[in-house]
Amino acid sequence: MLHTAVQLAYLVATALFIFSLHWMSDPKTARNGVNAGVAGMVIAVLATWAQPEIIHHAWIVIAIVLGFVVGVPLSQVSLTAVPQRTALSHAFGGAAAGLVGTAKYYLWLSEGPENLTTFRMIAIMLEIVLGYLTFTGSLLAAGKLQELKWIPQRPVTYPGQNVVNLGLLAVAIGLATYIVLWPSSSLSPALFPIVSFLSLLFGVLLILPIGGADMPTVISILNSYAGLSAVAMGFVLDNKLLITAGALDGSSGLILSIIMCRAMNRSFTNVLFGAFGQVQAQTAQGEQKEYKAETVEGAAQILEQANLVVIIPGYGMAVAQAQHKVREVYDALRQKGITVKFAIHPVAGRMPGHMNVLLAEAEIPYTDLVEMDEINPDMPQCDVALVIGANDVVNPAAATDKNSPIYGMPIIQADKARTVFAIKRSKNPGFAGIDNELYFGDQTWMLFGDAKAVVGELAKQLTGGSGMH
Amino acid sequence: MTSKLLVRAAATVAALATAVPAFAADGSHAAPALDLPSMLFVFMLSTFIGVGVIRRVSRLLHTPLMSLTNAISAIAVVGAILVTGADYPLHIRFMGAVALFASMTNIVSGFLITNRMLKMFKTRDGGGDKAGH
Numbered sequence: 067m068l069h070t071a072v073q074l075a076y077l078v079a080t081a082l083f084i085f086s087l088h089w090m091s092d093p094k095t096a097r098n099g100v101n102a103g104v105a106g107m108v109i110a111v112l113a114t115w116a117q118p119e120i121i122h123h124a125w126i127v128i129a130i131v132l133g134f135v136v137g138v139p140l141s142q143v144s145l146t147a148v149p150q151r152t153a154l155s156h157a158f159g160g161a162a163a164g165l166v167g168t169a170k171y172y173l174w175l176s177e178g179p180e181n182l183t184t185f186r187m188i189a190i191m192l193e194i195v196l197g198y199l200t201f202t203g204s205l206l207a208a209g210k211l212q213e214l215k216w217i218p219q220r221p222v223t224y225p226g227q228n229v230v231n232l233g234l235l236a237v238a239i240g241l242a243t244y245i246v247l248w249p250s251s252s253l254s255p256a257l258f259p260i261v262s263f264l265s266l267l268f269g270v271l272l273i274l275p276i277g278g279a280d281m282p283t284v285i286s287i288l289n290s291y292a293g294l295s296a297v298a299m300g301f302v303l304d305n306k307l308l309i310t311a312g313a314l315d316g317s318s319g320l321i322l323s324i325i326m327c328r329a330m331n332r333s334f335t336n337v338l339f340g341a342f343g344q345v346q347a348q349t350a351q352g353e354q355k356e357y358k359a360e361t362v363e364g365a366a367q368i369l370e371q372a373n374l375v376v377i378i379p380g381y382g383m384a385v386a387q388a389q390h391k392v393r394e395v396y397d398a399l400r401q402k403g404i405t406v407k408f409a410i411h412p413v414a415g416r417m418p419g420h421m422n423v424l425l426a427e428a429e430i431p432y433t434d435l436v437e438m439d440e441i442n443p444d445m446p447q448c449d450v451a452l453v454i455g456a457n458d459v460v461n462p463a464a465a466t467d468k469n470s471p472i473y474g475m476p477i478i479q480a481d482k483a484r485t486v487f488a489i490k491r492s493k494n495p496g497f498a499g500i501d502n503e504l505y506f507g508d509q510t511w512m513l514f515g516d517a518k519a520v521v522g523e524l525a526k527q528l529t530g531g532s533g534m535h
Numbered sequence: 536m537t538s539k540l541l542v543r544a545a546a547t548v549a550a551l552a553t554a555v556p557a558f559a560a561d562g563s564h565a566a567p568a569l570d571l572p573s574m575l576f577v578f579m580l581s582t583f584i585g586v587g588v589i590r591r592v593s594r595l596l597h598t599p600l601m602s603l604t605n606a607i608s609a610i611a612v613v614g615a616i617l618v619t620g621a622d623y624p625l626h627i628r629f630m631g632a633v634a635l636f637a638s639m640t641n642i643v644s645g646f647l648i649t650n651r652m653l654k655m656f657k658t659r660d661g662g663g664d665k666a667g668h
Contacts, residue, residue: 079610083607083610084584084588086603086607087585087589087592087600087603087604087607090592090593090596090599090600090603091592091593092593093593093595093596093653093656096599096653096656097650097653097654100603100649100650100653103603103607103646103649106607107606107607107609107612107642107646110612110613111612111613111616114612114616114617115616115620117617119617119620119621120616120620120621121620121621121622122619122628125619125620125628125629125632126616126620126632126635128632129615129619129632129633129635129636129639130635130639132636132640133635133636133637133639133640133643134639134643136636136640136644137639137641137642137644137647138643138644140640140644141643141644141645141647141648141651142647143648145652148598148602148648148652151602151644151648152602152605155602155609155641155644156605158609158640158641159605159608159609159611159637159641161633161634161637162609162611162612162614162615162634162635162637162641163611163634165615165630165633165634165637166611166614166618166631168630169627169628169630169634170618172626173623173624173627176624285601289601289604293604293608296608296610296611297578299611299614300614301574302614303614303617306574306577307610308611308614309574309577309581310577310581311607311608311610312610313581313582313585314581314588314589314604314607315585315605315607315608316582316585316608317585318585318589318600318601318604319604320586321586321589321590322597322600322601325594412594417598417601418594418597418598418600418601419595419596419599419601422594422595422597423598423599423652426655426656426657431658431659432595432656432657432658433658433659435595437594
């Protein structure tokens with residue numbers, strides 16, 4: 067009786083999770099989505115806890131309290147730090163899956179080999195391999211995003227890297243297969259920790275060669291893995307709620323990965339095994355060209371004459387925390403009757419949707435945030451394109467230079483605008499190390515300096531200037 | 536739009552209908568009576584529903600979407616509670632408790648930060664998040 071009630075509660079929770087994601091289709095209803103998700107989660111936890119086989123409560127209470135103690139501060143991080151928080155939570159999800167899988171394996175092993183059926187063993191091995199590689203991979207990604215000093219930021223590559231990585235994975239899968247086929251052999255309990263260790267190691271090696279520009283894709287892929295490890299846990303525990311919720315997360319990660327890959331015109335394998343960094347180092351050594359610099363005063367005067375201004379933000383805006391100053395420029399221009407739009411490239415920033423959240427934080431109406439495909443037809447009518455800390459996503463080489471590592475990537479066509487102002491921290495090539503022809507174009511003028519300082523100065527000129535003219 | 540909604544509703548019902556008889560056969564935690572085909576059914580159908588629903592999510596909201604699905608996939612908390620609270624050896628229960636802590640952290644921080652981010656999405660008149668009610 068109680069068992070049926072628990073299953074029905076899981077049914078309700080599943081429906082709530084589906085509605086939760088459905089309501090995310092529109093910013094107007096999105097917050098209902100959070101409420102539905104919370105309701106589903108509370109129902110699932112209470113129903114599980116109420117089962118008669120749960121007889122020890124102290125550790126559950128302690129773990130939940132600790133979860134709140136750590137979780138609440140983690141939810142208050144600044145919005146520029148959201149990518150690393152997300153990576154960290156993928157790591158937690160992977161760790162939870164791996165630990166439950168490990169616990170179940172040793173439990174069933176101690177209860178007798180008849181428990182270690184082939185099906186259960188396949189599910190457990192999938193769970194720990196996916197769970198542990200997601201754990202270390204996401205931890206490393208979070209460390210890279212946080213720019214921890216002892217973690218290399220640039221892609222780490224060496225000859226034969228892919229052979230080493232894939233070989234390692236092959237060994238792990240081979241050992242896992244042995245455990246699945248002969249679970250009660252005396253060798254299997256010794257191999258289990260080795261498979262766990264190899265999965266942990268593989269996670270690190272998988273993320274080491276990945277640079278910052280690829281982070282949006284990698285975070286999405288890790289999201290998918292975290293979901294799939296929850297699915298595998300559902301198969302291990304014979305629990306359909308875990309399978310449904312994990313599959314929802316897995317498909318979300320999958321779709322985001324596909325969108326990110328398309329936005330860079332690259333495949334999954336190319337992102338994971340492409341060693342992007344090396345190619346770029348070679349192309350960066352092209353001939354030296356001259357930048358044309360402009361003063362903030364001059365830029366402000368040209369901006370005032372414009373009808374349509376398109377602002378193109380990138381990761382540089384996030385690093386400099388310039389979004390609030392950008393809002394001041396936006397307000398000043400709008401007060402002069404100028405139309406201002408923001409052009410958002412899908413891979414701008416370090417995770418999907420990163421720019422949108424930062425600009426929303428600065429209280430810029432989301433109706434003025436325009437996707438790449440929608441803004442590009444309007445770019446020839448654009449009087450001024452203001453590029454703030456973006457680089458690859460506006461690089462015309464993606465369309466023209468077949469030798470460029472980003473050739474074929476869809477870009478925001480800033481080069482079609484009548485005038486381009488690009489704010490850049492220094493004269494060095496950007497994070498990806500690729501020269502950007504846009505910066506040397508006839509219509510382009512550079513504003514060198516910290517994005518926050520330059521944009522702040524621009525806002526001051528625009529508001530102050532209106533009184534003098 | 537309405538037809539799309541109907542299709543989605545039908546898919547949801549189909550998935551749940553498949554799941555219900557499976558629940559009946561779903562043995563208690565200790566009994567190894569497994570119903571593999573119905574679990575695969577549930578997995579397949581929920582993946583299709585997931586893909587269908589997520590594809591419609593506004594690109595504006597991809598960051599909150601990721602933190603929301605993070606929180607939802609922390610449903611692993613259910614498995615962790617089952618391992619932590621049952622009458623198992625201490626070291627098994629300890630692994631469960633660590634997993635429970637990790638999942639709970641994801642639930643709390645995931646839902647809270649999603650809500651915090653969504654509050655920021657506004658239209659020009661300053662409203663937006665309440666307009667749909």
